[in-house]
Amino acid sequence: MKVLITGATGLVGSQIAQLYISKGHTVHYLTTRSSAIKKEENYKGFLWDLNKMSIDTSCLDGVDTIIHLAGASVFQRWTQKAKESIMSSRVDSTQLLVNLLKENDHKVEQVITASAIGIYPDDQDAEAFKENDIPPYANNYLAEVCIAWENVAQQFKETGAQLAIVRIGIVLAAKGGALEQMAQPVKFYAGAGFGNGKMWQSWVAIDDLAGIFYHISDHRLEGVYNGVAPHPVRNRPMMKAIGEVMGKPVFLPNVPEFIMKLMLGEMAAVVLSSQHVSSSRIEEAGYQFQYPQLKIALEKYL
Template sequence: MKLLITGATGLVGSKLTKELRSVGHQIHYLTTRESAIKNEADYKGFLWDVKSMSIEAACLEGVDTIIHLAGESVFQRWTDEAKDRIMSSRINSTELLINTLRDNEHQVKHAITASAIGIYPDKWEGQPMTEDQVPPTADNFLGEVCVAWEDVGEQFKELGLKHSIVRIGIVLASKGGALEQMAKPVKMYAGAGFGNGKMWQSWIAIDDLVGIFRHISENELVGVYNGVAPNPVRNRPLMETIGDVLDKPVFLPNVPAFMMKLMLGEMSATVLSSQYVSGEKIEQAGYKFELSNLKPALEKYLS
């Protein structure tokens, strides 16, 4: 299979690219830097510029599946300018791909786009949230971004393509991502929970997230899937388990919610919201998790 991947040099994209190449798939990838272009038998780069809405249409040659991961990081203070960059990077990049498909001959059959569990509202108790909940929208900027991103992605279906969405949870990885930031204060004996520490954290090991994207692409699954492990945890136990694995006690009181809001502004919603999310649907579709429990995942990535 030949796949076109956006965001192929990012945290998830780089590992996904490596995994797909290791099992014999060919990768085309999009980059904004000419210096990042490679031309190998199974790994070829092409230029695009979302700001000018330009792209090398040759990126589509022979491609069966598109996996669209590109987008500005949401983990920054949400100024008006940052909000515009975060939203436009997702909407405009998706529209650029759709326009390129519409305007050129191609053999693409399947488009897989990313989203986030930030689309779900705060949920403290009861059953975990599923992909079929209506309405699933969080009452904050991240919720708005996810809804807009998923809505524009629906246009792939108007072109006759199969379309899938992966709502990604808190990604655990050795380098980069949320775990690295959470582990830093713990290593300095300054680890603590946030707010009341009871918020649900729906996490996923990066190896399983990559596995889900591969499983969806190879089996041409359609629809929305939560990219989360089967066993969410609450915030304070998560931090304490990080401390246990690092052999660093987490003994400080939780950082109050008002302090988180002072430090992070509106973006504090990403760390104070409680997302209790189910990963059952992707399991029912045949995916078997490698790391379904928190401590083994932390032991792998923090070793």
């Protein structure tokens, strides 16, 4: 298999790239920086520029699978400029890839693009959402981004490639990402829940997330899949579990919602929203989780 990955140097993309290479496949990746280009036998970089909507078409040479992860981080203060960047980096990059396939001969059989579980309604009492349970969508900016991203991705079906979408949950990893941010205050005995602490946290171990992408490509699966582990937990119990694994008690009262909004602005929605999401579809498609339980994942990464 020869795979083209966008966002290959990020937290999730680098893990996915390593997995494909470890299984003997070749990875092409797109970057905006000439200094980041490598030309190894099984790991080769190519330039693209979203501002100019340009791309090195040779990135497609021999490629049969595209994994599209690129997008500006949502973990920043949501100024108007930041919100425009978060949206355009996803929509424009997806459109550029669609154009690439439409305008060039290619051998791409499948495109797998990322989305996020933020598309689901913010509901602390809902049963676990499955892929076909929406609409209705969440009524917030992050859902708008996911909807726009997925809508543009539908154009890949016009290029002769199969399309799969992975709605990613809270990614747990040893370095970087949500877990590092949550563990930091716990380390200094300042760990606490957020808001009422009852928000569902649909998490996934980064090894399993990479495995889900690989499983989808290896079995040429189509459609939407939730990239979450089988056993989501609520916010306060998650913080307590982090404390237990680190040997640090989490005893402080939860940080009130209004404080979170003062600190983070509109971006507080990322940490205060509740999405109870099911992993049943990817399991029914044959994927077996390495880290189905939170404590197993925490012991691995902490």
